[in-house]
Amino acid sequence: MRMFRKATGLFCLVNSRGWKPPFIAPLRSPVLDSPFPTRGFAVMLTEDLQQRSARTIMNTYARLPISLVRGKGCKVYDAEDREYLDFVAGIAVNALGHGHPDLVTAIERQARHLLHTSNLYYSEPQVLFAERLVAHSFADKVFFCNSGAEANEAAIKLARKYSFDKYGPDRHEIITMNNSFHGRTLATLTATGQAKVQQGFAPLPQGFKYADFNDVASIERQMDQRTAAVMLEPIQGEGGVVVAEGAFLEQLHALCRDRDVLLIFDEVQTGVGRTGTLFAYEQYNVRPDIMTLAKGLGGGLPIGACLATDDVAQAFGPGSHASTFGGNPLACAGALATLNALLDDRLLERSRAAGAYLHKGLQTLQNRFSVVTAVRGLGLLQGMELSIDGQSIVQDCLARRMLINCTMGNVLRFVPPLIVTNEEIDRLLDVLSGVLTKRLESLPHS
Numbered sequence: 001m002r003m004f005r006k007a008t009g010l011f012c013l014v015n016s017r018g019w020k021p022p023f024i025a026p027l028r029s030p031v032l033d034s035p036f037p038t039r040g041f042a043v044m045l046t047e048d049l050q051q052r053s054a055r056t057i058m059n060t061y062a063r064l065p066i067s068l069v070r071g072k073g074c075k076v077y078d079a080e081d082r083e084y085l086d087f088v089a090g091i092a093v094n095a096l097g098h099g100h101p102d103l104v105t106a107i108e109r110q111a112r113h114l115l116h117t118s119n120l121y122y123s124e125p126q127v128l129f130a131e132r133l134v135a136h137s138f139a140d141k142v143f144f145c146n147s148g149a150e151a152n153e154a155a156i157k158l159a160r161k162y163s164f165d166k167y168g169p170d171r172h173e174i175i176t177m178n179n180s181f182h183g184r185t186l187a188t189l190t191a192t193g194q195a196k197v198q199q200g201f202a203p204l205p206q207g208f209k210y211a212d213f214n215d216v217a218s219i220e221r222q223m224d225q226r227t228a229a230v231m232l233e234p235i236q237g238e239g240g241v242v243v244a245e246g247a248f249l250e251q252l253h254a255l256c257r258d259r260d261v262l263l264i265f266d267e268v269q270t271g272v273g274r275t276g277t278l279f280a281y282e283q284y285n286v287r288p289d290i291m292t293l294a295k296g297l298g299g300g301l302p303i304g305a306c307l308a309t310d311d312v313a314q315a316f317g318p319g320s321h322a323s324t325f326g327g328n329p330l331a332c333a334g335a336l337a338t339l340n341a342l343l344d345d346r347l348l349e350r351s352r353a354a355g356a357y358l359h360k361g362l363q364t365l366q367n368r369f370s371v372v373t374a375v376r377g378l379g380l381l382q383g384m385e386l387s388i389d390g391q392s393i394v395q396d397c398l399a400r401r402m403l404i405n406c407t408m409g410n411v412l413r414f415v416p417p418l419i420v421t422n423e424e425i426d427r428l429l430d431v432l433s434g435v436l437t438k439r440l441e442s443l444p445h446s
């Protein structure tokens with residue numbers, strides 16, 4: 001047996017038959033003696049991880065230089081055991097915070113019984129979860145998948161199939177919004193109205209048109225006999241936290257009804273309590289025909305869903321759509337525990353109250369700092385637009401052990417767990433105030 005070093009820096013063994021078992025070099029970092037869930041696991045220090053990940057993981061993410069290993073409530077801890085307050089929550093995912101006992105118990109219990117079955121058979125967690133989702137939404141039927149992009153793929157297929165069955169193959173176009181975000185698969189990046197997301201991936205699927213958000217006349221101009229659906233987010237999260245106006249959605253809803261065009265709400269980011277109601281559409285006088293969910297749906301487990309009215313859902317039959325992992329018992333057991341906690345522990349009220357408190361605090365910062373040009377959001381999906389680069393503010397906050405995020409280059413986004421306290425929000429506002437004060441001192445004419 002011979003050992004050689006690959007270009008990646010990892011070592012490989014080759015025996016006489018040419019078999020190459022992977023051989024990972026022993027960890028250089030110490031095993032941390034921690035009383036927390038990582039105890040007994042080897043914890044690599046961040047620098048190790050950075051180097052090893054650069055060798056083996058595709059370079060698709062611009063990561064910040066920390067590695068998170070455990071969390072409790074709204075706090076997370078890195079490999080060096082530093083504590084951070086988490087206003088990112090895995091990008092609006094950890095709705096119940098980290099380590100919520102109900103979610104942990106549900107996952108442990110289900111993992112002991114059965115992890116996966118496929119959709120060849122019936123599954124109780126899937127049915128129970130679907131029943132609760134349907135009971136608390138406009139929808140009658142659910143299709144389960146694993147991510148937001150997949151939920152939107154299902155929605156796009158369902159809208160096309162519904163239109164195909166009713167009007168024939170020519171009516172298949174979907175109008176989406178400029179500055180929207182719907183995912184990274186080929187269909188959903190085409191639905192996404194941002195050139196930078198599509199750049200380099202041509203040829204793109206056909207059948208998408210773009211209009212302006214909050215401008216119903218712009219959508220009407222794009223509508224014709226080929227239009228099957230309009231798809232949009234009630235709040236453009238990745239697009240800079242831009243909230244849909246009530247009148248816009250009401251007029252759009254009426255226009256869609258008038259033309260028998262389906263209305264699809266992408267609530268991947270806004271759903272599951274994020275905006276203070278279980279779904280954002282509840283705060284508007286409209287109901288979509290199709291709604292997509294993911295992110296907070298599993299409280300941290302990967303699960304997505306496409307919900308629809310009975311009339312629309314009947315366009316799918318066996319073989320129309322499928323997913324091996326979709327509605328997996330583990331994901332559904334965790335998602336059901338998350339939804340139960342949200343509904344039973346009055347977390348929607350908390351999300352509303354905390355969101356209002358955060359919004360007011362951010363507005364106070366806007367009054368104090370001229371670089372803050374706008375504060376927007378609903379519930380615990382809040383954005384603060386700056387006249388300066390936002391990513392450097394994210395880094396300054398990180399240095400002060402505060403995790404926040406930035407979209408569109410200059411909009412700071414705050415999407416903490418829905419259990420966030422006013423004291424934790426005060427801490428965020430203090431950190432932002434300190435960071436912005438320091439930044440203004442270093443700006444000319446400030």
Ligand SMILES: Cc1ncc(COP(=O)(O)O)c(C=O)c1O
Nearest residue numbers: 147148149181182183268269294
């Ligand atoms: C509104 C919206 N739709 C879809 C997606 C894609 O979700 P995923 O990353 O789970 O595929 C996102 C992700 O940010 C999103 O914000």
